[in-house]
Amino acid sequence: EVQLVQSGAEVKKPGESLRISCKGSGYTFTNNWITWVRQMPGKGLEWMGRIDPSDSSTNYSPSFQGHVTFSADKSVSTVYLQWSSLKDSDTAMYYCVRGRGWVDYWGQGTLVTVSS
Amino acid sequence: EVVLTQSPGTLSLSPGERATLSCRASQSVTGRYLAWIQQRAGQSPRLLIYDASTRATGIPDRFSGSGSGTDFTLTISRLEPEDFAVYYCQQYDSFPLTFGGGTKVEIK
Numbered sequence: 001e002v003q004l005v006q007s008g009a010e011v012k013k014p015g016e017s018l019r020i021s022c023k024g025s026g027y028t029f030t031n032n033w034i035t036w037v038r039q040m041p042g043k044g045l046e047w048m049g050r051i052d053p054s055d056s057s058t059n060y061s062p063s064f065q066g067h068v069t070f071s072a073d074k075s076v077s078t079v080y081l082q083w084s085s086l087k088d089s090d091t092a093m094y095y096c097v098r099g100r101g102w103v104d105y106w107g108q109g110t111l112v113t114v115s116s
Numbered sequence: 117e118v119v120l121t122q123s124p125g126t127l128s129l130s131p132g133e134r135a136t137l138s139c140r141a142s143q144s145v146t147g148r149y150l151a152w153i154q155q156r157a158g159q160s161p162r163l164l165i166y167d168a169s170t171r172a173t174g175i176p177d178r179f180s181g182s183g184s185g186t187d188f189t190l191t192i193s194r195l196e197p198e199d200f201a202v203y204y205c206q207q208y209d210s211f212p213l214t215f216g217g218g219t220k221v222e223i224k
Contacts, residue, residue: 010121047215102149
């Protein structure tokens with residue numbers, strides 16, 4: 001069974017750093033890109049970008065370029081989403097999803113709350 | 117950036133009725149590279165349709181997708197209780213990939 005399991009909810013202060021994770025199982029992890037999707041409270045889905053776990057190639061949406069960083073460790077079938085300095089506006093649910101174009105398997109989401 | 121406009125914003129229907137959801141793109145989506153995604157309240161989204169009309173694994177045949185170019189449609193032939201949810205379209209033809217704003221299908 002294909003699964004993407006994300007790390008747990010986080011509560012942070014503005015300016016703090018954070019890394020959340022997404023671990024894949026049930027398939028060959030390096031055969032599929034992983035896409036990150038943001039959903040702000042009560043809002044729709046936003047495409048953040050994607051990473052190829054086989055070589056850590058990345059594509060970032062211009063809306064997120066420079067503010068987040070994707071990385072991968074294929075030895076543990078895990079990709080990461082990282083912020084060096086969080087803002088209040090980063091409060092959202094973040095999903096990792098398998099796929100480069102259309103995306104099929106979704107993680108359960110990681111809720112990130114940024115508040116002073 | 118391709119802007120996807122979904123209509124209506126909210127669709128109020130009864131179980132057993134037919135639902136027709138629209139997704140209009142600001143420029144042509146070549147290759148019919150468009151997907152439909154369902155999100156039930158409090159749950160992660162799930163893929164329904166890709167390549168405009170191909171149902172994803174395990175998706176019932178009451179869900180169908182159609183369209184090309186700039187106009188796409190998701191049809192639910194007979195609404196089941198579990199179909200009341202928010203539906204998003206997503207284009208993966210051009211970078212950056214984008215989602216529509218969503219259509220909420222609610223119980224009338």
